[in-house]
Amino acid sequence: MSESKRASEDGDPSKAGAESNVEPFPARSGPWAEGLFARYSFGRAVDEMFERPGVPLPHASALYARLAELSSDELARRQAQVEHAFLTQGITFTVYGEGQETERIFPTDLVPRLITAADWDRLERGLTQRIAALNLFLGDIYGEGKVLRDGIVPADLILGSKNYLRAMRGLKVPHGTYVSICGSDLVRCEDGNFAVLEDNLRVPSGVSYMLANRAVVKRAFPNIFRELNVRPIDHYGRALLATLRAMAPPRAERPRIALLTPGVFNSAYFEHAFLARQMGIELVEGRDLAVHDNVLYMRTTSGLARVDVIYRRIDDDFIDPLRFRRDSMLGVPGIVNAYRAGNVTIANALGTGVADDKAVYAFVPALIKYYLGEEAIIPNVETYLCRRPAERDYVLANLDKLVVKAVGESGGYGMLVGPHATKAQREEFHARVSAHPDSYIAQPTLALSTAPCFVEDGIEPRHVDLRPFILTGRETVIVPGGLTRVALRRGSLVVNSSQGGGSKDTWVLGT
Amino acid sequence: MHYSVHHVTRFRYSAPIRESLVETRLRPQADELQRLNGFHLTTHPRAQLFTYADDFGNTVYHFDIPGEHQELTIDASSKVDVDRPPTLPEALAPDAWEALRSDATKAQHFELLCPSTIAKDGEALEAFLKETGLEPHACPLATVRDLNETLYRSFTYESGTTRVDSPIEVAIASRKGVCQDFAHVMIAILRDWGIPARYVSGYVCHRPDAILDRSAPDQSHAWVEAFLPGIGWVGFDPTNDCLAEERHIRIAYGRDYADAPPTRGVFKGDAQSELAVAVTVTPSEAPRLATPFLRVLSAAKVAEAASPVTARLRSQSAQQQQQ
């Protein structure tokens, strides 16, 4: 049981913290519609399709009109088609446990989520700005440490983090790019603007679902897809390959790139295999690799072949038993020394996790200002750092309104959702925050925007977020779109796939 | 003082192994008080050597031996000049504690003020402090001196009761241990009191009348450096109840042993390993011993717990987080 639970949660791209600080809107039925939209309701949250009941946003009117024409049977048929396509293509994750194993699809909703060209333009600029600052920040804290000396970020927050890797100090990475693949989780707040909820700078996953969703959904709505001039995303594999090539050591003229996977028992194995296939690169495990004289090789049937870039999908701790966890069976002994010597590039760099810590997150706007001299284009969600006495006092006084999260931990653990917590839980967190204020942050509860989803026999609003994938080698490329994650269960706030979460295709509209 | 140091490390394996990768921290530091006049490292089987400076400024030599072998010998020779550091004052400036508690000190030595993997505080350490009545004095220097001497008196030197990376609780419980244990206990206490402290690995040249020297003469040694305002890093040797001055040859620094082991390696193969080490530190005038005597430090370890390899691979693979 525990293994199956882990397997599904760990591999779940929707694991981030988006689920917690949202609150359900009170149901208020829409007066306007019959049929498919009869159950559509509105609340605090902004809706991605409707301006107000019955009135679609201008850019969504064509899709709304098309949906309104369809019967629920027709939609059900198309939804079944989509799911069947996922199964037959093996776009699944495997849940292990009790000697049995089950192939599951990550549920997908066939109604696309639309993003206007103007919104996307802003997101693209904002995400590019953000990743530039984060890369500069990582280069700084593993280099000179100016940002710490200047007191922009408290030194203990960085140097005391378990994700800060001393092994990375003084190690030069190509183009100063530490994070080549970033998945940032965005939410649209009540004011209609996007905000960043979390950055994923280590091994962000879910991009295979973004691509798979597009492949099936555009076939479910071919005409409207063409009519809306949706911007393509299917060049993601090529863009990722170009990014990884750009990260190759200068020595390598025709760099050999391999994707390092923990293996078939990892729940994201499908994505690893999928991406390797898309790029035409080798899918390797630690045991396929060996370091000799500071050079990384893979074992092939025709001998050792030098590897120049590793796109790693395993954790820092496991990557080199000579350097980190000695019991790791997934890594490659000596790879860190080969990396340090510039003979191979590891992407993402090691030690990037220190910058996606929840407490460091709060400093990202300041980092953008510090490194780029710019205001953040996409704001953060308001965050209270309990390490600051005034903010701690505010948090302790408002536990019933806030979401409290432990820092230095992955989403979902050590978290209090104030409005839904029992008195005992709040008291427990009161004690924990008081005892270890440095270990906690708090955020207000958010009303994530909603988007129409096909549920049973009608269309209802569901909370969504957005995870675009930001690629950075020499420069930053973002394919227009991302993974829109959905809390599929009615009233649910959880976009986690093991708890009724799913995803939908994201259509960025052309101009 | 001029010294010649000869440090031989030999691994023997119960069965042939291959693809050994080894990192060594065997090259003495070169700085204003310690000049390195020569360093030579060879391995048998032969290997190409690579080097880098780690994040403590230690010079790491590393290599790999791809073919099958059942024995690996690492032979390091150094020639070092060590100067006596300036004599310490009787006491530090009256504001020394304030200086230690300043943000500047905290920022500069943050990691050497935090508990580390091995040198960390806990109930056993608290009880030890209470029992010995150890507490900070008005002057940090007197504090460290007192601690150094108290540790010397409180512990019996006895090898085999702890391992190099044992948590300090083991030594505290038995009041026995070796240089690493005393260094780790001292580091944990210093940091607890707000004095930055680091682990030093190296060699000590025994006094001819070495009644006070408890450390084994044929092994590498470990002691502590404490950061004292107005002076800088000062070496204390709780094993031998002395300051680390011109008899101590510094090799590597770290938060604790884990950052500065003389050798660390991995290999492929199903075998147990036996480690033997010989160190000779010779004041340069004296003739060098022809053949060093190798002392077995760790006999073959018990095979790892019976977790089947495939099951472990599988569970690690399933547990890799994908964000």
Place this chain on the structure above:
Amino acid sequence: MLSRVADSLYWMSRYLERTEQGARVLGARFDAILEESPTAAARGWARLTAALGVDPPAEEDEPQTAFARRLTFDRLDPGAILGQIRMARENARQVREEIGADLWVHLNRLYLELVEPETEALWQAEPVTVYGRIVDGIRLVRGVADATMHHGEGWHFLGLGQYLERTLQTIGLIDSFFDWPQTGELGEGDLILLLRSAGAIEAYNRVYTAQYMPGVVAGYLLFDRGFPRSVRFSVERLNGEIAAIAGQEHGRTRGPAGRMAQRILAEIDFNAADSLDGTRLHPLLQEVRVALGEIHAAIIATHVAYTVEAAIAG
């Protein structure tokens, strides 16, 4: 291709082949059992253990059906049918990308069917049916592989495992009849059982009609160029796979494995020219068996488990 992938393909294929032959031999055994005397049956079971290379019942009085159930359904015994399918499946799981979804689905289904309690219940009543289904299931997997997989290097590693294992199985089968415990008189019934166990009865009858003589039967299983499970046929294919794999590399000769395969072929053809002398049969089989072991070792050493040192030097 990654060495690990080649290794998994090779072993997956060997396990599949071993399972198929095991199921056929067990099926033939159960088929014969109804008309046998207890002595003949005891001899038959002993031959079966010799042919499959498994340990005879640990206890003298373990009932034959209990023994057979173990040989069929013990999931953890690599000598048992289910144990072998499990190993094939574990190997396939490691290389799902290489073999494709279709092949995986069919192999997985075969495994899942066998672990269902209904299958064991059916086996209690109709063992021959169950063994027939297993053989069919594996043929289906082979057919799907043939029709869906890219016929590249990975495909050749499948072939390598298949034909190497097949040769070993046929040799073991012949040896178990002609050398058990010493070559006694083989009656017509024994020879028919041998041909059935090799899946050769119909093919043999077409060539020699339904007349069974020891020398002819052994010669057919050894030397026939057209029967797909004969030693001659299998080694010929094996030789082709070795050449194909060596051909993937530029400028390399076929190496020791290829030379060894050709030596076996020459040896077989030399012996086939004469009528088969019973005293020469066992040494010949033994010689081929040893050579196959060397081919396996050479392939693994060249393509899979070479040391980093050897690879650097090479």
